[in-house]
Structure formats: structure tokens, C-alpha cells
Amino acid sequence: MSHTDLDFVGEPFDALALTDPAPSGPHPVPAALNVSLAGPVSDAGTAGLRAVVRELRTTAARAHEQAIRAHAALQRKALLNGGTARIERAPVPVTSEARFKPLARTAVGALDATALAALAVGDIAGVFGTQYRQDGANPDIRTSGTLLTSVTGMSLHGGPYGRGRLAARAVGAIDRDVVVDAVVQAAEVFALYLGLHLCFADATLVRGIPWLPAEPVRVEFDQELSAEHKAVDLVVDVSAVDLVPRPFLRVDAELLVGGVAVGRVAGVTVAVCEKPGVSIGPEHGGKPARWLGRLGRFGDRAMLGEFHLAQLCRGDHGIALGPEFAHYSSIKSTRPPDRGLLLVDRIMDMTGERGILSRGSHRTEYDSPADSWYYEETANASMPNCVHMESSLQAALILGYFLGPTLSASDAAVSLRNLGGTATVLREVDLRDKTIVQDSDLLSTSPVPGATLQTFAYTACVDGEPFYSGETLFGYFSDAAMANQTGLDAGRHVPTWWDAQRSRPATRTIDIVARRADPAARLVSRGHLALLDAVQVVDGGGEFGLGYLRAVQPIDPEHWVFTRHFRYDPVIPGSFGVEAVVHAMQEWLLDSGLGDDLRDPGFVLPVGLPFTWKYRGQFLPTDGQYVLEVHIKSVEHRPGRVRAVGDASMWKPGLRIYELTDIAVELREEGARPW
Numbered sequence: 001m002s003h004t005d006l007d008f009v010g011e012p013f014d015a016l017a018l019t020d021p022a023p024s025g026p027h028p029v030p031a032a033l034n035v036s037l038a039g040p041v042s043d044a045g046t047a048g049l050r051a052v053v054r055e056l057r058t059t060a061a062r063a064h065e066q067a068i069r070a071h072a073a074l075q076r077k078a079l080l081n082g083g084t085a086r087i088e089r090a091p092v093p094v095t096s097e098a099r100f101k102p103l104a105r106t107a108v109g110a111l112d113a114t115a116l117a118a119l120a121v122g123d124i125a126g127v128f129g130t131q132y133r134q135d136g137a138n139p140d141i142r143t144s145g146t147l148l149t150s151v152t153g154m155s156l157h158g159g160p161y162g163r164g165r166l167a168a169r170a171v172g173a174i175d176r177d178v179v180v181d182a183v184v185q186a187a188e189v190f191a192l193y194l195g196l197h198l199c200f201a202d203a204t205l206v207r208g209i210p211w212l213p214a215e216p217v218r219v220e221f222d223q224e225l226s227a228e229h230k231a232v233d234l235v236v237d238v239s240a241v242d243l244v245p246r247p248f249l250r251v252d253a254e255l256l257v258g259g260v261a262v263g264r265v266a267g268v269t270v271a272v273c274e275k276p277g278v279s280i281g282p283e284h285g286g287k288p289a290r291w292l293g294r295l296g297r298f299g300d301r302a303m304l305g306e307f308h309l310a311q312l313c314r315g316d317h318g319i320a321l322g323p324e325f326a327h328y329s330s331i332k333s334t335r336p337p338d339r340g341l342l343l344v345d346r347i348m349d350m351t352g353e354r355g356i357l358s359r360g361s362h363r364t365e366y367d368s369p370a371d372s373w374y375y376e377e378t379a380n381a382s383m384p385n386c387v388h389m390e391s392s393l394q395a396a397l398i399l400g401y402f403l404g405p406t407l408s409a410s411d412a413a414v415s416l417r418n419l420g421g422t423a424t425v426l427r428e429v430d431l432r433d434k435t436i437v438q439d440s441d442l443l444s445t446s447p448v449p450g451a452t453l454q455t456f457a458y459t460a461c462v463d464g465e466p467f468y469s470g471e472t473l474f475g476y477f478s479d480a481a482m483a484n485q486t487g488l489d490a491g492r493h494v495p496t497w498w499d500a501q502r503s504r505p506a507t508r509t510i511d512i513v514a515r516r517a518d519p520a521a522r523l524v525s526r527g528h529l530a531l532l533d534a535v536q537v538v539d540g541g542g543e544f545g546l547g548y549l550r551a552v553q554p555i556d557p558e559h560w561v562f563t564r565h566f567r568y569d570p571v572i573p574g575s576f577g578v579e580a581v582v583h584a585m586q587e588w589l590l591d592s593g594l595g596d597d598l599r600d601p602g603f604v605l606p607v608g609l610p611f612t613w614k615y616r617g618q619f620l621p622t623d624g625q626y627v628l629e630v631h632i633k634s635v636e637h638r639p640g641r642v643r644a645v646g647d648a649s650m651w652k653p654g655l656r657i658y659e660l661t662d663i664a665v666e667l668r669e670e671g672a673r674p675w
Contacts, residue, residue, distance in 0.1 A: 085578045091239045094162040096373035097340035097528045097560065100241045102156060103195030103306055103370070104131035111151040111189070119143045124192050132192075135301070139200040140300055141272070143189060144205065147182040148234075154193055159237035164249075166190050166236040174225045174232055180217060180265060182414075183253045184399035186236045187270040195246035199307035201293030202278045207273045211245045221255075243307050244315035247272040281308060281319040286354045286402055296348050296365050297435040299667075304347040311340040312398075314567060324354075324407055332568040334401045334416040334476065336394050341573070342374050342563040343391035344398060348437075354404045357445035357454075362402075363437065364395040370432035377527035379586055381602030381670075382430045384529065386579035388468055388605065393418055393575070396440040396456040397474055405445055405452045406476055415477045416566075418574050419453075420614040423470030425605045428674065434462045443471075450481035487655035488616045494656050496629045496649075497542060498550050507536040507550070510587045523590060523603060528560060531580040535587050543647070547592075547632035549584045557621035572619035572626075577658050581628055581648045585665040588644070594635060595667040597644050606643055606664040607675050617657030627651040630663075640672025 083215040094100075106128040111119075113128045122142040125132040132191030151168045158165030166189065188205050197203060210215055225232070233256040241249040248271035255263040274280050282304070283289050294305030304320075311320035313335055318326030330332075336342055345366050352360025368383065378384040397416065406414050440526040443455040453475050458467040488494075498504060513533050515521045525531065535551050555572070562570035586603055595601055619626055630648040637643075650658035666675070 009366045011283045041179055050573070050637040052218065070459065072347075091161050091163075093160060093559075095528070096365065096376055096649065099373070100163060100194070101306075101339065101340075101367075101369070102193075103198045104128070105236075106131065106193070109154055113149050115144055116148050116151065116189070117427055119189060119192060120146050123363055124197065130183055131297075132195060132198070133295060133299075133538050134198065134201070135295065137291075138197055138203055140202075140275075141192075141197045142205070143185050143192070145181065145185055147178065147185050148189070148232075151186075154190065156194075161237060161239050163241055164190060164194070164238035166234075167229050168234045168236065169231055170234060171231045171444055174230075176219055179225075179232065179255060179263070180219060180268065181233060182232070183236060183251065183265045183268045184270060186234055186253065187249060187251045187268050190236065190238065190251070191247070191270050191272065194241065196243075196249070196272045199243065199247050199272060199305060200274050200278070200280055200506060201291060203272050203274045203293075206271050206273050208269050209246060209248050210273060215267055215269075217268055218266045218388070219263070220265075220280055223262050225257075225262065233259075234264075235572070243310040246274075247307065281311075282322040283566035284323055286324075286350075286404075290456075294346060296346055297367060300348055302348050302365075303350060306345050308347075309336065309342060309344060309398075312336060313342055321402055322354075324404070327411070327584050332413045332415065333628040334397070334406065334414060335566045335569075336398060337390065337565040337573065338567060339564055341390065341561070342394070343387060344394045345471070347398065347402075350399070350402070352399075352403055352442070354402070355407070357403055357442075360399060360403050360442040361440060362395075362399045363439050364398070365437070366391050366395070366436045368431045368434055368436060373528060375432060375527045377525060379523045379525045379529075379583070379603050381604055382432065383564075383605075384525075385582050385605055386529075386573070386575040388425070389578065390573065391436060392423065392438060392458050392460055392468060392470060393421070393472055395438045396458050398471060399440045400442055400445070400454040400456065400474060403442065403445075405447075405454065409478075413479050415479075415482050415569055417475055417477060417618065418615060419473045419475050420612070421472030422610050422612045423468065423472075423606050424610045427465070427466055427467050428604055429467045431462060431511075437461045443566055450478045452476045485655075487652075487657045488614070488649075488659055489656055491655075493654055495604055496550060496627060496651070497548060497631065498536075498538065498629065505538045505541055507538055507549075510537060510591050512583075512587055515587075523601075524554070525583055525586075526566075529579070531576060531619070532583050532587075535584045536589070537588060542631035544633045546635065547596055549588050549628075549630040549632070549646075551580070552625055552629050553580065553628075554625050555619060555621065555623050559621075562621050570621055574613065574615050574658070577619065577628075577650050578613060578660060578663070580626075581630060581650070581660060581663055582665055584597060584628060584630055585632075585644055585646060585663070588630075588632075589665055589667055594637075598640065598642070598667060598669050601667045601669050604666050604668055606666040609645065609662060609664050611663055612661040614661075615657065615661040616659075617652060617655055619652055619657075638673075638675055640669040641675060642667050643675070 001352045108128055118127050147170050148168045149171045153167040155165045166186055168186050234253050236251050236253045239250050239252050248269055250269045252266045254261055277287055291301050294302040296302045296331055308320045317328040343366055344364050348363045348365060350362035373388050376382055438458055438460045440456055440458040443457055446453045457471045457474050459466050508509040515524045516526055532551050532553055535549055538548040565573045628650045630646045632644055632646045634645045643664055645662055645664040648663055649656050
């Protein structure tokens with residue numbers, strides 16, 4: 001066996017990005033203040049904010065110690081893993097949630113010589129379709145040659161790593177250099193297929209990633225190739241793909257002659273890099289000097305795109321939002337959730353000026369492909385409630401953060417928390433393969449000691465019609481403020497209804513783990529949305545005498561959600577707490593038999609019923625467990641439908657921190673008349 005090393009290819013950077021603790025350099029110490037996560041959304045005016053401040057000032061220091069323990073656990077994990085970046089020689093197969101989301105999609109799955117020749121002269125949209133258009137931008141994006149004579153298949157999630165696979169044939173005088181060049185061209189084709197070039201307006205495809213240390217390409221042959229080998233088939237598997245620090249993918253390839261493996265090429269990296277001097281992000285003040293190259297789903301020029309949101313999650317905040325934010329890149333600061341939990345794709349336009357925090361608005365887009373992880377794993381007939389909440393709240397918070405509420409004390413570590421809101425589903429719609437367009441409006445910004453509060457209103461549309469709307473309140477909290485939390489009840493321990501009974505009533509248990517273990521079981525959440533193991537039921541119990549649900553769920557500090565929400569600041573998303581309550585109610589509704597007369601039913605979000613949530617704390621990796629309870633308050637039937645409504649609370653150890661009003665689930669037959 002022979003080996004060849006070629007030193008021109010970069011290596012994707014990991015560096016324990018999701019578990020590495022924030023740098024511990026000195027920061028100005030915020031003024032000490034007793035502050036909690038608080039504030040009703042419905043009182044967006046001065047009186048409501050005064051009430052928020054009063055509630056903020058009632059609290060004591062419990063969560064700070066828990067946050068320190070959580071960070072210490074993550075630091076220990078980083079040290080056990082070596083504490084430094086390591087190159088993965090055998091990448092772990094990606095889960096459905098962590099799959100790379102392409103910037104464009106096409107029905108084209110194979111390419112002939114004519115199509116490959118078109119890619120070599122830069123006609124990307126002519127080959128793959130209109131989603132790849134750029135209005136004349138990127139004149140020099142093209143593949144580097146025509147060593148490939150055909151591409152016989154392309155799969156977004158194929159291959160042993162689940163990151164993509166391409167099968168191609170190369171014909172000609174075959175030697176080591178030519179084989180590597182052919183693999184490079186195959187990687188370039190797949191990069192264009194993913195739409196990586198759509199991040200920039202004036203870029204080129206390059207080998208390696210200039211910002212990262214170079215790693216050699218490894219070539220192995222089981223037999224020497226000769227002039228008799230007129231054709232080599234390539235099976236090219238993507239081992240890494242990301243938008244940070246620049247859009248890139250890394251591939252390994254197997255070489256076959258006559259269906260027999262004759263060699264391998266590993267570590268070929270191709271990146272999309274801007275030309276020298278070309279701007280790729282906003283200027284000071286947040287607005288780009290010129291269009292950055294991304295079009296929205298409907299052909300309008302986007303202000304910022306997927307590349308900038310990826311930078312905001314795990315990269316350079318200066319590239320994402322402008323140079324004023326650059327220093328936030330490596331410290332605990334405001335970030336959206338990452339990877340499959342990032343549910344905003346593009347900022348299309350914005351009104352408002354950075355530093356003026358009284359008003360502002362923007363329009364965002366989010367593409368919701370039918371193969372998204374949450375459609376595969378939800379019990380719902382369409383998008384689960386947590387994704388409705390997350391996508392709408394993320395769009396709103398990005399608007400508020402962009403305008404600069406934290407820049408006046410830019411060296412201080414800040415934690416962003418949602419404090420509450422009310423949202424209403426306006427119409428039932430299947431969101432698979434739809435683009436959600438959201439208009440978000442900043443209603444007010446109110447600095448209070450140790451925190452800044454912002455209220456928003458938002459409306460989400462699909463196919464030009466609204467389907468979801470709401471209001472919400474966010475807070476930016478200093479470390480001193482985060483150290484002082486006493487939950488919903490001013491630090492008092494308020495027991496669950498079940499614990500408060502003199503004689504605890506008998507319960508029956510719905511075993512969700514057992515249901516989930518049955519591959520034929522319907523209407524049960526699985527995988528990344530497996531949030532509950534069991535539900536205890538008191539038939540006829542609860543505050544309304546219609547049924548009481550209780551669940552005690554262990555918190556796994558290694559749970560996937562802590563790596564997504566947020567970097568340097570891991571907490572369970574509030575929407576996932578709400579989703580756990582939804583799952584408890586769904587399981588109860590099925591178990592109760594109330595929908596047994598429905599034909600082939602599915603769960604949907606109830607239309608026309610405002611749902612209100614209130615958060616006064618956070619679930620940390622070290623909290624051990626959470627407890628939830630639901631009081632069923634009504635059950636109503638309509639033709640082909642049954643709806644259950646309840647009030648709910650959630651506890652971390654010793655504190656009630658979530659309160660949910662009019663949370664509802666609905667089971668309906670396909671084609672049933674609207675509620």
C-alpha cells in the first residue's frame with residue numbers, strides 16, 4: 001500500500017465549542033441588585049414595568065450557585081476531553097437534529113457532462129434551479145475543472161456520517177494528483193449543491209480553510225493505477241460541514257475500478273471564501289454597506305443570512321451584527337440557540353437605529369423543510385408547539401439584541417431570558433416545506449437596575465396569511481441579577497396539589513417509555529423530543545375536578561439541549577418545559593379514551609385559544625429533576641375533534657418557576673371541519 005500526503009487542506013475546527021467554558025478574564029463587576037426573572041407581558045406600559053421591577057427586587061441568591069456548578073461540570077467535561085481542539089479521524093454520525101441545513105434545495109439528483117461543464121463556468125442556478133440565484137453576484141464561483149464526467153447520485157443525509165454523499169465517475173489519465181483533483185471537484189459540486197456560495201456576494205471556492213491550521217490530505221492505494229484504468233468511480237462522503245468560520249465541507253472518498261475498491265482519499269476540504277477586501281457583514285451601526293449576496297425565499301434581497309446567524313450562535317459576533325459586537329464572540333453573551341434549534345434563517349429588512357431602543361421592527365424568514373428533525377419526532381400532525389414558540393421568540397429577540405441594549409455596558413457578561421408571553425394559533429396549517437415570514441415589533445425597552453427589559457409583538461405568516469401571533473417580554477440580566485431568583489412565590493416553597501393533600505390520592509401511571517419502545521405506537525414523541533418517561537394521573541382530581549396530571553422527570557446534564565441553548569450559558573429552553581406539559585396532556589387524552597371515536601386522528605395546536613406562560617427561573621444541567629403538574633379545566637368535543645385545556649406549573653428543586661394558563665391539546669381527524 002502506498003501513501004501520499006498533500007499539505008494544502010484545512011481541518012474543521014471543533015475546540016469543544018459547545019462545552020468549553022467562557023473565558024474567565026476580568027470584567028467590570030455589575031452593581032449588586034436583587035433581581036429575578038419576572039414580568040407580565042400584558043402590562044407593557046409603565047405600570048406593568050413598575051410591577052416587574054417590584055417583583056425583580058423581591059428575590060434572593062439561589063440560581064447563582066447552580067450556574068457555577070453547571071459551569072464547573074462543563075469545565076470538568078472539557079478537561080476530561082483534553083481541553084483542547086482535536087481533529088476527529090472518525091467523525092461520529094450526525095443525529096437528525098444536528099444535520100446541516102442546506103441553504104437551497106433542488107430536485108436535481110444527478111449531473112451529466114453538460115451540467116458539470118455548466119458548473120465549471122459558473123451557471124449554478126441553470127443547473128440546480130431558481131433557489132440558487134444571486135442576481136449576478138459571485139461571478140467567479142465555479143468548479144475548478146471537468147475531471148468528472150458524471151455525477152450519478154447526491155444525497156443530503158447519506159453516507160456513514162449522515163452529512164451527505166455524492167457518487168461520481170472520473171475518466172482520463174489516472175494518477176494520484178488527478179485522483180485528488182477529481183475528489184476536490186466532487187467536493188466543490190456538493191458545496192454548490194448545498195448552496196454554501198449563497199453566503200457571499202463575491203467569493204471563490206478554495207482548498208482548505210485559510211483561517212485554520214492546514215492538515216494533509218491522505219491518499220492510499222491498494223494497487224497502482226495505470227493507463228489501463230480509464231475510469232474511476234468515486235463514492236464521496238461528507239465528514240464535516242459548517243458555515244463557521246467560513247462555509248466549508250470536508251470529504252473522504254473511496255475509489256473503485258470495475259466495482260472493486262482500489263484506494264481512498266481522506267481529508268479533502270473545500271471552502272467558500274470572500275475575495276480580499278470584500279465585506280461579508282454589517283458595518284458599524286449594523287447595516288451592510290452593500291448587499292451581501294443572499295436572496296430570500298421569494299427573491300427579495302436579504303439584509304443578513306444563514307451565515308450571519310451561524311456566526312452569532314458560535315462564531316464572530318462582529319461579522320454577525322457589526323464591529324460593536326465583536327468582543328462578545330468568546331464570552332457569555334446573548335446568542336440564539338444553535339444547530340437544529342436555530343429557527344431563524346434570514347433577516348430580510350429592518351427599521352430602527354442602533355442605540356435608539358424605543359421602537360424598531362424587522363422581517364425574518366425561516367424555512368421549515370419536511371425532513372426537519374422535529375417533524376420526524378413529534379406526536380403532532382405538523383410542527384410541535386415548542387418549535388412554534390422557539391421560532392417566533394428567536395426572531396423577536398434578534399431584533400431587540402441587534403438594536404444594542406447591552407452595548408452601554410459592553411464588557412459585562414449578560415444573560416438573556418424570556419420572562420413570559422401570550423400566543424395564539426390563528427389557523428391550522430401544515431408547515432412542512434413552507435417558509436415562515438415573521439414581522440416582529442419592538443414595543444418598549446426599559447432599563448432597570450441590573451437588567452434591561454424589552455417587550456415585543458409578532459405575527460408569523462405562511463403563504464401570505466397570518467397563522468400565529470403573540471406578545472412577549474425578554475430581559476437582559478447581569479450576573480448579579482441572575483444570582484437572585486426566588487421563583488414565582490417570593491422564595492416560599494409551594495407544594496404541588498398532590499403533595500398538599502392530607503391523604504395523597506391514588507394515582508395510575510401512563511408508561512411513556514413503554515409506548516415509545518413500541519415502533520408501531522402512534523402519536524408519541526420520540527428521539528430529541530422524548531421529554532417525559534411517565535405521567536401519573538388522578539382521575540377526577542385537581543383544582544377543577546376533571547383530572548390531575550403529575551410527572552417527575554430526571555434532568556440529564558448531558559442532554560442534547562444544553563449544547564444548543566445556549567453556548568456558555570446552558571439552560572433548558574422554556575419552550576421545552578411547555579412541550580413537556582403538552583406531552584403529558586397528549587398522553588392523558590389518548591389514555592382517557594376521549595378520542596377513541598375519531599378515525600386515524602392526529603394532534604394539532606388548538607386554534608383561537610390564547611395561551612399564556614410566565615417564567616421566573618431556569619432549569620440548569622445540575623438541577624437533578626423537574627416536576628410538572630396539570631389541572632384539566634375543560635374537555636370539549638366538536639365534530640371530528642376533541643380539545644382539552646388546563647393550567648399547569650413546573651418546579652425545580654424547592655421552587656415553582658413556570659406557570660402556564662390555558663395550555664391546550666387537540667386531537668382531530670384528517671379533514672375535520674375547523675374548530
